[in-house]
Amino acid sequence: MHADGVTRTFQVRGGPDRTALDRVDLELPVGGVHGLLGPNGAGKTTLCRIASTVLTPTSGSITVHGYDVLDDAEQVRRLIGIVFGGDRGLYGRLTARENLQFWCAMNGVPRRDTPGRVDALLDRLGLGSRAAELVETFSRGMKQRLHLARGLVADPPVLLLDEPTVGMDPVSAHEFRALVGELRSEGRTVLLTTHDMAEAQSLCDTVTFIDDGRIVGSGTPATLRALRVEGGVRVRVHDLAEDAHEDLMTALPEEVSGEHDARARHTDLVVAPGSVAEVVDAVVRQGHVSVTTGPPSLEDVYLGLLGRREGTDRGMAV
Numbered sequence: 001m002h003a004d005g006v007t008r009t010f011q012v013r014g015g016p017d018r019t020a021l022d023r024v025d026l027e028l029p030v031g032g033v034h035g036l037l038g039p040n041g042a043g044k045t046t047l048c049r050i051a052s053t054v055l056t057p058t059s060g061s062i063t064v065h066g067y068d069v070l071d072d073a074e075q076v077r078r079l080i081g082i083v084f085g086g087d088r089g090l091y092g093r094l095t096a097r098e099n100l101q102f103w104c105a106m107n108g109v110p111r112r113d114t115p116g117r118v119d120a121l122l123d124r125l126g127l128g129s130r131a132a133e134l135v136e137t138f139s140r141g142m143k144q145r146l147h148l149a150r151g152l153v154a155d156p157p158v159l160l161l162d163e164p165t166v167g168m169d170p171v172s173a174h175e176f177r178a179l180v181g182e183l184r185s186e187g188r189t190v191l192l193t194t195h196d197m198a199e200a201q202s203l204c205d206t207v208t209f210i211d212d213g214r215i216v217g218s219g220t221p222a223t224l225r226a227l228r229v230e231g232g233v234r235v236r237v238h239d240l241a242e243d244a245h246e247d248l249m250t251a252l253p254e255e256v257s258g259e260h261d262a263r264a265r266h267t268d269l270v271v272a273p274g275s276v277a278e279v280v281d282a283v284v285r286q287g288h289v290s291v292t293t294g295p296p297s298l299e300d301v302y303l304g305l306l307g308r309r310e311g312t313d314r315g316m317a318v
């Protein structure tokens with residue numbers, strides 16, 4: 001997939017035009033899982049919608065396997081399977097099997113191939129035993145799996161997954177990611193938007209950070225993390241309550257930034273490479289002896305590239 005100077009503006013009633021994408025250039029290789037990450041309103045869905053021919057760009061172009069989304073929309077649609085999250089695109093009053101039969105018909109799958117393809121997809125996605133049940137009775141995870149089945153009915157080489165694991169419990173999300181891994185090993189190209197840094201780190205061959213309609217960083221998770229290592233090493237202080245975190249931060253040099261995870265009860269400090277020994281020493285002096293160091297996580301990279309936006313609705317729950 002190749003995006004060249006893609007801009008998309010929306011008219012807003014009674015206000016200035018809103019620029020959702022601003023001259024976006026992006027080159028994704030054939031095959032692999034490619035993550036698109038960014039805060040709410042960054043432009044991820046808009047980019048996916050243009051790539052899938054649902055929306056036209058205001059200027060610039062996107063090609064998929066060499067086909068232009070405007071001039072060759074028909075071919076692009078045949079190449080791409082779209083998996084949006086939530087209830088969009090599923091019919092609650094139909095069964096899972098009927099939904100897939102419908103989407104097979106919409107995608108031009110020959111009638112004689114439809115029953116076999118539908119059953120194979122239902123089995124593959126673990127929905128075989130629920131095939132005859134109404135989709136409105138499905139859990140969110142089951143609906144997401146049905147979405148993926150829908151995206152696969154025409155056996156497309158490219159899949160766009162828009163936040164596919166949002167709201168899933170950890171086991172369902174883990175199983176879903178395993179499926180995405182299988183799609184990669186089949187040679188498909190997957191473009192995945194996600195807010196889940198761990199998901200991006202474990203699943204994606206490349207990640208692209210987008211903010212305010214612009215690409216702010218792109219590369220493999222490892223290269224992006226290595227970039228950040230030049231600026232800082234992650235020092236994790238384990239078993240730390242919120243108030244102990246506050247005390248710790250006041251005891252550390254001002255230039256050390258720290259992020260507390262209340263659930264995991266740890267604080268991640270990003271420390272300049274030359275100051276690690278000094279900072280670890282200061283942490284231990286505060287009575288916290290369970291300390292590990294390592295490369296920054298993708299989340300650290302994300303926060304480093306995009307900064308924090310406190311007091312706005314554009315921050316991410318990470």
Ligand SMILES: Nc1ncnc2c1ncn2[C@@H]1O[C@H](COP(=O)(O)OP(=O)(O)OP(=O)(O)O)[C@@H](O)[C@H]1O
Nearest residue numbers: 010011018020038039040041042043044045046047
């Ligand atoms: N139809 C529309 N009319 C007006 N503005 C729109 C429209 N669609 C999107 N936008 C605006 O474009 C910007 C980008 O939206 P988009 O949905 O692409 O963001 P996103 O990165 O997918 O966000 P999220 O993570 O919340 O899904 C936002 O400011 C949004 O309000």
